[in-house]
Amino acid sequence: MTNAFVINGGKPLKGEITPQGAKNEALQVISAVLLTDQKVTISNIPDIKDVNKLIELLGDMGVIVEKTAADTYTFIARDIDQDFFQSETFKSKGGGLRGSIMIVGPLLARFGKASIPKPGGDKIGRRRLDTHFLGFEKLGAQFNYNPADGFFNVDASNLKGTYILLDEASVTGTANIVMAAVLAKGVTTIYNAACEPYLQQLCKMLNRMGAKISGIGSNLLTIEGVDYLGGTEHRLLPDMIEIGSFIGLAAMTGSEITIKDVKYPELGMIPDVFKRLGIKLELRGDDIYIPAQDHYEIETFIDGSIMTVADAPWPGFTPDLISIVLVVAIQAKGSVLIHQKMFESRLFFVDKLLDMGAQIILCDPHRATVIGLDKQVQLRGISMTSPDIRAGVALLIAALSAQGQSTIYNIEQIERGYQHIDDRLKALGADITRI
Structure with a gap:
């Protein structure tokens, strides 16, 4: 019998969370x-x-x-x-x-x-x-x-x-x-x-x-x-993928969250990419504080063209956070082109997001355009299966922001990369149960 998470979403979270080691x-x-x-x-x-x-x-x-x-x-x-x-x-x-x-x-x-x-x-x-x-x-x-x-x-x-x-x-x-x-x-x-x-x-x-x-x-x-x-x-350094995931989680659920001990200088452009999606975050000591936001707007490029987020080898934006950015963009105001250059099947989980009510056009295995809902429409909870570690957490964030109940199967994939994730989210007030 495989394990699953049952999530009742749509509630704002609050509190402090410490990222695990990388x-x-x-x-x-x-x-x-x-x-x-x-x-x-x-x-x-x-x-x-x-x-x-x-x-x-x-x-x-x-x-x-x-x-x-x-x-x-x-x-x-x-x-x-x-x-x-x-x-x-x-x-x-x-x-x-x-x-x-x-x-x-x-x-x-x-x-x-x-x-x-x-x-x-x-x-x-x-x-x-x-x-x-x-x-x-x-x-x-x-x-x-x-x-x-x-x-x-x-x-x-x-x-x-x-x-x-x-x-x-x-x-x-x-x-x-x-x-x-x-x-x-x-x-x-x-x-x-x-x-x-x-x-x-x-x-x-x-x-x-x-x-x-x-x-x-x-x-x-x-x-x-x-x-x-x-x-x-x-x-070990704190895990920058977790830090990026928690920034996305805060924005998507309109939560006030402090991410502790992030080793900010080692995060490269990760905070900047989330800022480009309109997410407010501030550095307090070595903690990232994200205020509760009921609205965030994707910037455009200077000439007015649609923002593109693409992965690249460091110091470029890490491919492990592309799935997270894609999910967070669902509830932003504005549009963004997500270009996953480094792996060929990382975007295939968008079908589940479409079932939840997201507006996404999958252009090809490497590119997806997200048309932000600006929180005018909430996602709906559904049953789904996690295909890989990072998509699993992206789906988890979507489920926490959605109206109603979601079930995520194959959570072994999530747990290969994130320790005690359910307990740590519960501490922020998430309604998540393991079955």
Whole structure:
């Protein structure tokens, strides 16, 4: 029996909410503990499936994992069981977790070999892993895919630094190659590197462990190989996708909400994009305060043409918030073109929004025009199924703003990315029940 959320919407919410630690950063920095035999302490870890599965996987490999607080773990990767990587357990656990690809770089760097089952994960179009493997190959790794058992086997007994131009600015690809390169012989230069805050955090953490990475925050990283990395302590950034989701939630439901401890300088243009939709927000200390608004109006471009919101690699607007912007625009005054460039099937959830009464024209798999209702008409509650993590939360926001009852099925997808979301929304006054 699958779980579902039942939501009675149309009520304004009120209060404070603290974003969880960043999921995407967690998957990278937790994998990085494999680079040293010393103790690494990581705090602000979100309690969500994808992250918990990765921590469990490290334990299965022989990492000594200790939970020292609700959001803090220590890791000691002294003895790693190399046979584990050929096991059925690894195949089933590793295959069901996209993040498991992130352990390959550190394992190659430290042990000279790794295996990885073909990964699964989100249904948002093809997510190629070529970038990871092309990078490893340039560093001198040899790999072969065994179709019989579904494993990629990689041999990297002799990694050497080199110049790498990435075929795409993949965040996980860049992170994986950086982790492989920190212990390689010589200097590695990565151009067209991803520069997301998550990746900057990883590089800063590796430098504290003794790595020599320069160019952090730019798309040109230089990594001078070292022989050994030591332990460190690291705290995850708050999840910017949650922060963006809560800004959207406040506007859509006309709620007064304070989002606590947001690390504002790391949010890039996220607050500006929501401001362009007419949402008022102010920074108070390191909290974002959103007043209750019964009306918000989308700006037009200077020449009067319709506002476009498109995703792009950082410091552009993150693709993970495109679904949220689309939903929030439903109740704005004015129109906006949403252009999802980076993934091909992220907009397919709009059919559910149409059923709820939204005015959206889906132009093609990448573009949708939203004609704002300006809160003249409320959305209606319906039953629906969440296709991926981010669309799931977008639908949740729509349901909280809608008149009547909505049921969202397949909430496992939401819970892969958002911890205890129902309890945290209840604390703001949302009427949400898990069945």
